[in-house]
Amino acid sequence: MANDWLQLFPEKVRALLKRLPLPLLGLVEEIRIREGRPLEINYSGKYHFLSGNGTLTQHPGEAYKPDRDESHRLLDLISNHSLYTMEEELRKGFITIPGGHRIGLAGRTVLSAGGVEHLRDITGFNVRIAREVPGVADGVLPYLLDKGRQRIMHTLILSPPQHGKTTLLRDLARQISAGGHSQREGFRQGMKVGIVDERSEIAGSRRGIPAFDVGPRTDILDGCPKAEGMMMMIRSLSPDVLIADEIGRMEDADAVTEALHAGISVVASAHGKEVAELVSRPGLGSLLEHKLFERYVILHRSEAGLSFRILDSQRRGLLLAPPGERLGGGGHA
């Protein structure tokens, strides 16, 4: 399972990556391949180029440049030699492969009736390595528990991209679903968790089976549009807690409202740095206005590690973790 994503690259790139020291390989977050341009590797929030002899450099000129054959080969490998099975993915611009890793694609778009129908001449790949970090939610979960009523509070997780929202959601799902025992609050029963996994990122499902541990009482609607998926969940799967990644559109907000009124706890994430800046967004603004969320978790990742702040529904701070307090995050597996 560890570093299984290496199999995905064409031989030459794979050989270069394998020359990296193993601990570093475990930290890699993104590998960016652009045809005819330097091979880029990102980890711990910094970028590097990979040179032809397998060393890291900051100079684009020294870097290894994948050629046309290699980008074709990469596309062939990630599509399992069958690009025609990826029509929907090509329309959306990314492919999720077994293991939950996500590959963003860049190329020339083909339009049809004003909308993007297809991507062709794909020459840019951003491979985001997904990692399971069990325990990353340990610090957050106690603040989300409503002990009196044995439920999870409606929570919105905020952070810019690449700061670990999905990893946190995944671990929250696992812990909420499994229940647990801690000295502070005693025994906590597991709850029914429903994940609407539009981009197959939270659970990394393959043929409906999650690649990550998301808990024993968790149902996943894989690849389902969030708004529709949340409604389906509410109607048919009766979850106690509904988890969705990156909400933001009007329909999402409506579905969240629906869930809240149905008595289902919602744990969702959104792009953003501060609660205040969400107010102006069309979908999320109305949710904030009605103070529907009881907890806001704001993630921030620096070189020192992952830190978080937790606010209540009035946006008062409950916890100000000192920057640098590690959550076990920061991508170390």
Place this chain on the structure above:
Amino acid sequence: MLKLLGAVLVILAGTLAGFQLARQYADRPRNIRGLIAALQRLETEIMYSYTPLPEALRRIGQQSREPLKGFFVTVAEEMSTPHDRSAEEAFRLAMDAHWRVTAMKAAEKEILRQLSCTLGTSDRSNQSNHIALALQQLKQEETVAREDQGKYEKMSKSLGLLLGALIVILIF
């Protein structure tokens, strides 16, 4: 006595060679027909089931009869882990290994090679077009192969026998 036995053997050999040749003529249209059926199934797998190529080819192989069965299963294996070869490469390797045991000729091989270059590299409608083109070409080859069968199958059988007889007469 020994001479007579030799003569019988020569005639027998000639006859068998003739039958072998006749079978080639009879098998070729049958093999092409099998290939056409296999490609039609492949098109269905691509258009309606969105089956990835390695799996689709494996299924088709299992449904086909030898020698196509071995051919498609090899292609599927070459495309799966750990080899993970491209369709073009996998077809080339499988053709090198299996083409000799089929009765098919260079024309069919070329059609399949051209198809393998585009298999899996585009969207469904494009795939369908390429397969349709290959099918059309294969059908033409099938017609030619059937004509050849009609013309040469019986002839090569009698020719084998007659050739054996000729050799016997010449030797005596």
